[in-house]
Amino acid sequence: MRLSLQKPIHRALPPRIAALLAIMPALWGTAAALAAPPSGRSWVVSLRRLTEQEYRNSIADIFGKEIEVRGAFEPTFRSSGLAAVSTASLSVTPVGFESFNKMADDIAGQVTAEKYRSKLPCAPRDPKAPDDACATKIISHYGRLLFRRPLTAAELDNRVGLSRRIAEQTNDFYAGLRYSLSVLLQLPDFIFRSEVAIPSADGRGGTLDSWSRATRLSFLMWNTTPDAELLRAAESGELNTPEGLAKQVDRLMASPRLDAGMRAFFDDMLQLDTLDTVSKDSLLYPKWGSGMADSAREETLRTVISLALHENRDIRDLMTTRETWIDRRLAVLYRVPFPFTSDWVKYEFPPDSGRSGLLTQISMLAMFSHPGRSSPTKRGVALLDIFLCSPTPQPPNNVDFSVVNDPKSPLKTLRERLMAHATNQVCASCHTRSDPVGLALEDFDTIGGYRTTENGVPIDVSASIQGHSFSGAQGLGQYIHDDPQYPACVARKLYSYSRGVKNSYVSDFSAAYKDFQNSGFRLRTLLRTMALNDSFYAAAPPGPSTSTAKEVALK
Amino acid sequence: MKLNRRFLLRGTCQGALAVMGLPFLDCFLNSKGQAQTNGRPLPTRFNTFFWGCGLTASLWIPKTAGTDYEMTVQLKPLEPWRKKLNVFSGLRVPLDSKPNGQHWSGLAAAITGIAPSRTGEFESRTIDQQVAEVIGKGVRFRSVSAASSGDPKQSYSSLGGSNLLPSEPTPLSLYTRLFGPGFQDPTKGDWKPDPRILMQKSVLSAVAEDRRRVMRNLGPGDRARMDQYFTSVRQVEQQMEAELQRPSIEAKVSIPEPPSKDLVANNAWPNLQVITPLMARLGAIALATDQTRVFNLSVSAPQNQMFVPGDPLGFHQSTHEEPVDPKLGYQPRVAKYNLESMELFAAFLKELDAIREGGGTLLDHSVVMAFTDQAYARIHSVDGLPILVAGGASGRLKTGHHIVGDNSPVSRVGLTLQKALGVSVDNWGKESLQVRTPYTELLA
Numbered sequence: 001m002r003l004s005l006q007k008p009i010h011r012a013l014p015p016r017i018a019a020l021l022a023i024m025p026a027l028w029g030t031a032a033a034l035a036a037p038p039s040g041r042s043w044v045v046s047l048r049r050l051t052e053q054e055y056r057n058s059i060a061d062i063f064g065k066e067i068e069v070r071g072a073f074e075p076t077f078r079s080s081g082l083a084a085v086s087t088a089s090l091s092v093t094p095v096g097f098e099s100f101n102k103m104a105d106d107i108a109g110q111v112t113a114e115k116y117r118s119k120l121p122c123a124p125r126d127p128k129a130p131d132d133a134c135a136t137k138i139i140s141h142y143g144r145l146l147f148r149r150p151l152t153a154a155e156l157d158n159r160v161g162l163s164r165r166i167a168e169q170t171n172d173f174y175a176g177l178r179y180s181l182s183v184l185l186q187l188p189d190f191i192f193r194s195e196v197a198i199p200s201a202d203g204r205g206g207t208l209d210s211w212s213r214a215t216r217l218s219f220l221m222w223n224t225t226p227d228a229e230l231l232r233a234a235e236s237g238e239l240n241t242p243e244g245l246a247k248q249v250d251r252l253m254a255s256p257r258l259d260a261g262m263r264a265f266f267d268d269m270l271q272l273d274t275l276d277t278v279s280k281d282s283l284l285y286p287k288w289g290s291g292m293a294d295s296a297r298e299e300t301l302r303t304v305i306s307l308a309l310h311e312n313r314d315i316r317d318l319m320t321t322r323e324t325w326i327d328r329r330l331a332v333l334y335r336v337p338f339p340f341t342s343d344w345v346k347y348e349f350p351p352d353s354g355r356s357g358l359l360t361q362i363s364m365l366a367m368f369s370h371p372g373r374s375s376p377t378k379r380g381v382a383l384l385d386i387f388l389c390s391p392t393p394q395p396p397n398n399v400d401f402s403v404v405n406d407p408k409s410p411l412k413t414l415r416e417r418l419m420a421h422a423t424n425q426v427c428a429s430c431h432t433r434s435d436p437v438g439l440a441l442e443d444f445d446t447i448g449g450y451r452t453t454e455n456g457v458p459i460d461v462s463a464s465i466q467g468h469s470f471s472g473a474q475g476l477g478q479y480i481h482d483d484p485q486y487p488a489c490v491a492r493k494l495y496s497y498s499r500g501v502k503n504s505y506v507s508d509f510s511a512a513y514k515d516f517q518n519s520g521f522r523l524r525t526l527l528r529t530m531a532l533n534d535s536f537y538a539a540a541p542p543g544p545s546t547s548t549a550k551e552v553a554l555k
Numbered sequence: 556m557k558l559n560r561r562f563l564l565r566g567t568c569q570g571a572l573a574v575m576g577l578p579f580l581d582c583f584l585n586s587k588g589q590a591q592t593n594g595r596p597l598p599t600r601f602n603t604f605f606w607g608c609g610l611t612a613s614l615w616i617p618k619t620a621g622t623d624y625e626m627t628v629q630l631k632p633l634e635p636w637r638k639k640l641n642v643f644s645g646l647r648v649p650l651d652s653k654p655n656g657q658h659w660s661g662l663a664a665a666i667t668g669i670a671p672s673r674t675g676e677f678e679s680r681t682i683d684q685q686v687a688e689v690i691g692k693g694v695r696f697r698s699v700s701a702a703s704s705g706d707p708k709q710s711y712s713s714l715g716g717s718n719l720l721p722s723e724p725t726p727l728s729l730y731t732r733l734f735g736p737g738f739q740d741p742t743k744g745d746w747k748p749d750p751r752i753l754m755q756k757s758v759l760s761a762v763a764e765d766r767r768r769v770m771r772n773l774g775p776g777d778r779a780r781m782d783q784y785f786t787s788v789r790q791v792e793q794q795m796e797a798e799l800q801r802p803s804i805e806a807k808v809s810i811p812e813p814p815s816k817d818l819v820a821n822n823a824w825p826n827l828q829v830i831t832p833l834m835a836r837l838g839a840i841a842l843a844t845d846q847t848r849v850f851n852l853s854v855s856a857p858q859n860q861m862f863v864p865g866d867p868l869g870f871h872q873s874t875h876e877e878p879v880d881p882k883l884g885y886q887p888r889v890a891k892y893n894l895e896s897m898e899l900f901a902a903f904l905k906e907l908d909a910i911r912e913g914g915g916t917l918l919d920h921s922v923v924m925a926f927t928d929q930a931y932a933r934i935h936s937v938d939g940l941p942i943l944v945a946g947g948a949s950g951r952l953k954t955g956h957h958i959v960g961d962n963s964p965v966s967r968v969g970l971t972l973q974k975a976l977g978v979s980v981d982n983w984g985k986e987s988l989q990v991r992t993p994y995t996e997l998l999a
Contacts, residue, residue, distance in 0.1 A: 042772060043772045043774075044772050044773050044774070044777060046777075047773075047777050047780065047781075072707075072721075072728065074707075074721050075707050075708045075719075075721055077675065077708065077717065086717070089716075089717060089776070089780070090717065090718055090780070091716070091718050091779075091780035091781070091783035091784050091787075092783065092784045092787050093713075093714065093718050093719070093720045093721065093783070093787055094697060094698075094714075094720060094786070094787040094790040094791065095700075095720045095721050096720075096721065096787065097784070097787035097788055097790070097791050098787075098791050098794065101755070101759070101791050102736075104758075105755055105758070158761070158764075159761075162757070162761055166754065166757070175754075179754055179755075179757065179758050182755075182758045183758050183761045183762055186758070186762055187762055187765060187769075188765075188769050188781060188784055189769070196772075277705070277706050277821075279821040279822045279823060279860070279862070281823075281862060281864050281865065281866070281867065282823070282864060283864035283865045284864075284865065284867060370867055370868060370869060370872055371822070371823075371860075371862050371867070371869055372862070372865070372866065372867030372868070372869075373867035373868065394657055397655055397657060397934060397935035397936070398934040398935070398936075446867075542772075542774070543774050543775070545774060545775045546772060546773065546774045546775075
């Protein structure tokens with residue numbers, strides 16, 4: 001098939017290229033040379049497509065920050081509240097692969113370019129000729145880093161063979177190297193992070209092999225590929241001992257790079273990527289300019305990381321704190337003076353500002369609103385899902401919302417109009433849950449600005465959920481702060497995020513949760529206990545339809 | 556250079572600056588006024604156009620069937636192309652035991668012939684991919700998708716499951732994909748294959764050779780995903796094969812200059828009005844130069860977020876919150892958004908029809924299927940889903956008709972279009988959406 005497609009091309013080609021093409025089939029290796037996976041009795045538990053940030057961080061860590069990653073990444077989507085979950089079900093589309101292919105070629109080109117060569121593990125005896133020894137050294141070095149496991153002998157042979165043949169044809173060692181590295185960069189072994197299980201000691205299920213443990217820990221803690229030390233610990237088997245594991249977990253957690261890992265988690269959990277596609281009506285809200293969304297995202301991430309990691313405080317304070325981080329853009333929107341000491345400064349809202357933690361940050365208020373109007377329902381539905389792991393079902397198909405927006409209605413404020421839902425039983429079951437949450441935030445408009453009236457009528461921000469009455473954002477913040485479901489939801493989502501499974505499937509976080517609770521809800525305690533617990537690495541046994549090498553070979 | 560429509564209008568035509576309009580179009584033609592195709596027949600293309608939240612039944616459905624129907628308010632923007640248009644009304648979308656997934660089931664049924672079990676997932680390849688497999692072989696891109704509201708997730712093109720082939724989200728990204736690196740400029744006489752592509756192709760072969768190894772020890776779900784991965788590898792290999800061929804249209808085509816910066820693409824109506832025709836034109840030029848034979852353009856998410864500045868609700872929210880005007884019998888603001896959506900469709904048709912080739916235009920050698928997610932968005936109903944089809948499929952599809960619903964499932968349109976495009980298919984769809992009889996009266 002492949003050869004027949006190439007025939008017409010042969011005729012059109014200069015002889016030298018045609019000759020090169022003719023030897024290509026020989027370069028592709030034989031079926032017999034294809035490697036078995038690293039371990040005999042093993043099965044793949046999950047394959048997660050790298051996110052854009054994971055890919056970028058991996059390349060920067062493996063090849064250095066000077067290597068540019070130029071290209072577009074396929075979007076992810078949110079499943080069970082987290083984009084991380086969708087990475088375990090997404091594949092690579094032709095458009096996505098086209099991009100991965102170009103990026104791989106571009107990266108490999110940069111790595112083999114003149115100015116980078118001194119960083120490679122070795123130099124060939126003659127740059128105009130193949131050098132198997134040096135190629136082997138380089139390919140096995142980068143192969144191990146890219147695949148997060150050593151290459152098998154057969155994999156290495158194949159890549160070195162390709163390298164040699166292209167080097168022979170082009171009289172250029174680095175051309176051969178470039179294309180071999182490019183192959184590694186676009187194989188699923190790099191683009192997806194695979195978690196491989198081996199039978200557990202009790203024989204009843206599986207446990208992650210040491211390479212997969214290193215991968216899971218590294219992406220969770222640092223949002224990047226395992227570093228040399230972690231790979232060493234995987235290779236030596238240390239990661240499968242309690243002491244070795246604890247040593248690595250503590251090392252990862254002591255590093256400032258933990259910020260990057262937790263930023264990625266909260267960015268996903270708080271759905272901050274929604275800001276990428278938020279449009280605001282520039283006629284009604286001219287203050288919402290370009291760059292506002294990025295600043296709002298950064299404000300929220302800085303607040304979370306500073307409070308939960310740097311100050312190691314109770315994460316429930318995220319609901320009530322009046323401390324935040326602002327830049328000049330946000331200062332304008334918040335109508336507070338901005339001291340010009342640096343780009344970002346810590347700021348504490350006054351007690352009468354009505355502000356309460358993340359709930360009243362511009363990001364959360366703007367993401368879950370309409371372009372020109374706040375939406376108590378959208379806010380309520382989103383906050384219940386994000387902070388209490390309590391998603392709201394879709395409204396019935398034939399529901400009539402028009403009373404909410406009837407201009408002739410005697411109901412002046414959104415609250416009065418929304419309350420009309422309560423008269424309809426079908427609506428009431430959900431709206432009595434979601435609307436109070438959103439109504440308590442009605443002092444804030446669609447871009448997060450503070451207000452106290454709507455259509456000339458003072459806004460009533462009192463609310464009541466399951467018998468608890470409170471008022472305004474600060475009342476809501478305290479309510480969520482005190483609801484044990486909130487810290488439990490953070491723990492559940494951290495589990496879900498770290499493993500790429502739906503949070504409703506997470507059932508084994510109770511041990512970690514207990515420590516979390518006893519510590520006064522310190523994120524570091526949650527992370528550490530989770531990462532040290534055996535159950536964190538447990539895997540279900542392979543399904544009956546998991547393919548074997550034999551079946552696949554027959555296909 | 557300030558970026559506006561003008562950036563596309565410039566190009567070189569036989570070495571001279573060409574300006575869009577007739578002189579530009581002439582560049583596509585040989586001395587007899589024919590598109591230059593090396594004597595081969597012009598290919599037939601397939602396009603889709605998606606807009607969210609449907610139309611207003613009392614304002615778009617013509618009163619009579621056939622060719623002499625009186626033009627309706629909401630189809631008015633399409634008037635210039637009525638002879639090249641087929642209007643389908645009264646189509647059913649039977650969902651059997653599947654849920655009516657809001658803003659999803661209708662569109663999925665229209666383009667896969669299968670009622671989906673889950674919102675956000677397709678149960679088969681979408682129609683553009685099914686058609687592309689037949690008509691898109693050997694050209695550079697199997698398909699190209701663009702979203703004029705700036706979100707790459709706004710795509711209705713899939714190989715199945717929850718993977719969507721992402722849309723190009725801005726004019727610059729669409730331009731770069733089509734006419735950036737890898738594009739073989741047919742205006743250059745000294746064409747020869749780029750040896751680097753041969754190398755890259757050998758790299759892809761090496762990747763493809765690892766298929767069996769990768770497939771080992773996988774459960775069925777992951778196996779399907781890796782299968783899709785290797786299908787994608789194969790398509791990019793084919794893309795490189797195409798790039799090694801002399802471009803098949805040797806017309807002295809005016810390839811637009813690259814834009815120097817990008818435009819803001821979002822849901823604001825004024826931006827959509829600028830971006831949509833730009834993207835349509837880039838797509839049309841890609842089709843005319845045979846870079847692809849399948850081009851998908853979408854202007855919104857299913858929950859159409861289009862908004863006219865000053866309207867705090869926007870399209871989707873209006874469908875649910877705007878009261879039905881008791882005198883008019885419909886939602887007036889929603890009706891306006893419906894009309895604006897049809898103006899965007901008209902802008903797409905205009906670009907396709909502006910390029911002359913053969914004895915007609917690019918549109919005549921195309922099929923454009925315009926579809927949406929809801930028949931009546933206010934209550935999320937799908938029965939009566941509007942489908943509009945433009946273009947004569949190089950003479951294989953008769954046009955100018957209003958086809959009135961006779962209880963046909965919506966999938967009958969998809970089957971008919973596939974027949975017109977030469978796809979060998981006896982029946983299409985599943986369960987109550989499975990159809991065997993195309994609209995034979997439309998097939999020439």
